[in-house]
Amino acid sequence: MQLKDLSERTGVSPASIKFYLREGLLPAGRSIHATRAEYSEHHVSRLELIQALRHVVGLPVAKISSLLRMADGGAPRLEILAAVQRTVLGLDDVSTEHGGMRTPAGDAVVRFRNWPDVPSDARNALNAHLGLMESLGVPAGAELLDVYSQAVDTIAAVNISATTAPEDVNQLIMTAAVGMHLHGQLVLKLLALAHASHAIRRYEPDA
Incomplete structure (x- = not known):
């Protein structure tokens, strides 16, 4: 799925997705073109996690980033x-x-x-x-x-x-x-x- 599809699937705006990509909270998609990337179910799961941590638990981006670095680091x-x-x-x-x-x-x-x-x-x-x-x-x-x-x-x-x-x-x-x-x-x-x-x-x- 492309960024637009990922946004529609998760309810997260394209601008927010791009912000999470820049901050490293969301891993980069698979490049299929100079200006396009393809995203997977892992990206859907990660976005749902980020949204829950931000809006349900109330964690700031810096603390979410710290938790996700641990997860991605194994x-x-x-x-x-x-x-x-x-x-x-x-x-x-x-x-x-x-x-x-x-x-x-x-x-x-x-x-x-x-x-x-x-x-x-x-x-x-x-x-x-x-x-x-x-x-x-x-x-x-x-x-x-x-x-x-x-x-x-x-x-x-x-x-x-x-x-x-x-x-x-x-x-x-x-x-x-x-x-x-x-x-x-x-x-x-x-x-x-x-x-x-x-x-x-x-x-x-x-x-």
Whole structure:
């Protein structure tokens, strides 16, 4: 298919496609003429991924480019998933005051759930947050951490099966990034509804 066909197929304007080609987010098509190129299903899949990352997840072009360079460079799936998590959840924005430092509460969570005792951006982010809570005088106790971690462990087990199944790297990033973003928002909305429901039961028992 030519650029016009690719645009009609994906709903992405020719100008945007040309921009993605210039920025290296979209690989060049197969040249068939001095001014024409032919595009494939891979280009369709890549454009759908770029659009989802930009307009659903809300990532800037620079961060999308970083993820796609990893994918095109043949990075292992675990590294790609870690980069997607770091980017989508903003784990690379964690304050360095507590990030990277182990905390007793963070170590306790790992023991409670028998999670791998290895460094990760997610663990750094948790330790940073636990450190912040401690400094503000609202530490997370063992009972609370046990209950919370058990709930999210169940959620994560379902999510990881659904979002990491695709073999195609474009689809892998798509399902992981969109899944992390939308599922995370779903958990927050459900938690908000649960809080509201418990408050209503307590203060308006006849509701």
